[in-house]
Amino acid sequence: xxxxxxxxxxxxxxxxxxxxxxxxxxxxxxxxxxxxxxxxxxxxxxxxxxxxxxxxxxxxxxxxxxxxxxxxxxxxxxxxxxxxxxxxxxxxxxxxxxxxxxxxxxxxxxxxxxxxxxxxxxxxxxxxxxxxxxxxxxxxxxxxxxxxxxxxxxxxxxxxxxxxxxxxxxxxxxxxxxxxxxxxxxxxxxxxxxxxxxxxxxxxxxxxxxxxxxxxxxxxxxxxxxxxxxxxxxxxxxxxxxxxxxxxxxxxxxxxxxxxxxxxxxxxxxxx
DNA sequence: AGGTCGACCTGGCAGC
DNA sequence: TGCTGCCAGGTCGACC
Numbered sequence: 001x002x003x004x005x006x007x008x009x010x011x012x013x014x015x016x017x018x019x020x021x022x023x024x025x026x027x028x029x030x031x032x033x034x035x036x037x038x039x040x041x042x043x044x045x046x047x048x049x050x051x052x053x054x055x056x057x058x059x060x061x062x063x064x065x066x067x068x069x070x071x072x073x074x075x076x077x078x079x080x081x082x083x084x085x086x087x088x089x090x091x092x093x094x095x096x097x098x099x100x101x102x103x104x105x106x107x108x109x110x111x112x113x114x115x116x117x118x119x120x121x122x123x124x125x126x127x128x129x130x131x132x133x134x135x136x137x138x139x140x141x142x143x144x145x146x147x148x149x150x151x152x153x154x155x156x157x158x159x160x161x162x163x164x165x166x167x168x169x170x171x172x173x174x175x176x177x178x179x180x181x182x183x184x185x186x187x188x189x190x191x192x193x194x195x196x197x198x199x200x201x202x203x204x205x206x207x208x209x210x211x212x213x214x215x216x217x218x219x220x221x222x223x224x225x226x227x228x229x230x231x232x233x234x235x236x237x238x239x240x241x242x243x244x245x246x247x248x249x250x251x252x253x254x255x256x257x258x259x260x261x262x263x264x265x266x267x268x269x270x271x272x
Numbered sequence: 273a274g275g276t277c278g279a280c281c282t283g284g285c286a287g288c
Numbered sequence: 289t290g291c292t293g294c295c296a297g298g299t300c301g302a303c304c
Contacts (some may be wrong), residue, residue, distance in 0.1 A: 003297055032281090059298075077298050079282085093282090112281045114298065128299075155275060164299085171297050221284085223297060240297095260276065263295085 002076055002223050003059060004136070004169030005212035006231060010082055011056045013226040017084045021100045022050045027088075030095040033080075033108065035116045045070060045119040046098065058132050058168035062123070073118045073126065074108070079222040080115030083107045111222060133165045136205050141167055143198050150190045150198065157193065158186035159260040161205070170205065173218055173240045176265045178208045180239045185271040186257070186264045211236065239265040 002010070026043040028034065034042045045068070052066035061082065063072040074082060079093075085105045088097050096117070098106040108117065123129040134140035153160055160166050161175040170178065179186050181204040184197060193201065217223060217231030220241060224230060238248055243256035247267035257264050 006297070075298080078296065110281095111283065112296085114281065116299090153274075159275090162298090173297055218297075221296065261278085 002080075002217065003171035003174050004056075004209055005174070005215075005233065006217035006223050006225075007056050007059050007061060007076070007169070008213050009216045009225050009231065010076075011054055011061055014061070014082065014084070015054050017226065018051055018100060018102075018104065018106060019054055020051060021102050021104070023047055023098055024101045025099045027097040027099070028095070029090065029097070030113070032113050033095045033110055033115055033117055035118050037119065042117070042119065046072065057123075057129065057135070058164055059171070060128065065119075069121075071120050071123055073116075073120060073123070075116045075128070076110070077112075077114035077116070079111040081107070081109040081222070081224045081228075082226055083109060083224065083228045084226050085228075109224075128164075131165045133163075133167050135168050136170070136209055141202060141205075143195065143202055146198050146202060147195070150193060153190040155190055156187045156259055157184060157190045157201075158264055159262070160190045161201075162262070167205065169209070172262050172264075173220065173237070174208055174212065176240045177212075177238060178205050180266060180271060181208055183271055185268075186259060186266050188272075239267065241265065 023046045026046050028039045031039045049065035049068055051063050053064040055062050061074040065072055085107055088105045090097060091109055093109040093111045094107050095110050096108040120126060149166060158175050158179060161170050161178060162172060182200045212218060212233045215231060215233030215236060216225060218233040218237060219230035239254050242254045242265060245254050247254055247270060249270050252267060252269040254265055255268055
């Protein structure tokens with residue numbers, strides 16, 4: 001999915017467009033995206049409910065419903081999209097169309113069907129929230145906390161950064177970008193980072209994500225915001241997807257390796 | 273317990 | 289043109 005900056009963009013836009021609105025009907029075109037509920041019971045839990053709040057936690061979009069007080073949780077994973085439209089026409093990837101009482105439509109599109117839409121009484125019912133680590137902009141994501149976790153972890157720093165129990169919201173694109181910004185080699189064992197590097201990692205995690213939010217996220221291929229538009233941050237991506245291009249810092253060639261099955265991009269010369 | 277791998281799905285694209 | 293294989297912003301459960 002979309003990582004933290006993309007989900008944050010979706011949430012901020014949805015707040016402007018549909019906060020306070022009420023679901024009228026739910027048309028399920030492909031029931032495979034509904035988890036743990038039948039189509040009928042999913043629709044029943046959504047219809048007539050008002051969107052009382054919209055927030056992000058990690059890479060999940062959480063809508064608080066009223067009056068039921070239940071949580072409508074959307075995880076768009078790799079290819080899911082929530083797009084607000086004024087007409088109900090659907091794309092091949094459109095799996096659910098929510099009709100709102102204000103004559104607008106919220107489309108859930110998902111090419112690969114990895115996304116999940118769930119309605120729960122408590123967020124803790126979902127394992128994702130039970131194990132989720134600190135938000136990168138929170139005080140809980142501090143050098144002492146990072147240090148105590150990192151000391152127990154021997155894995156390379158890059159997959160650790162992507163581990164949502166370590167820090168919430170960082171995925172494959174931004175893990176490479178953050179490590180490039182911090183000058184840390186993606187294969188460095190996590191427990192080898194010194195105090196200064198830990199602070200740098202924390203600070204640059206925040207800085208890279210903040211800039212990406214300002215750019216409304218990165219669209220490599222499928223990501224679209226709630227207007228159906230691409231994010232603008234791709235032009236500012238330094239290394240991800242840029243194998244054999246020149247490093248913007250020292251002009252040496254950017255390398256691609258595979259760590260834990262995921263493409264990883266870095267500059268051998270300036271990441272130690 | 274921490275770490276690694278494959279499964280879940282579909283479509284786009286490069287190479288032959 | 290049409291096939292084959294590889295690749296893709298995530299998460300989880302099964303295994304060592």
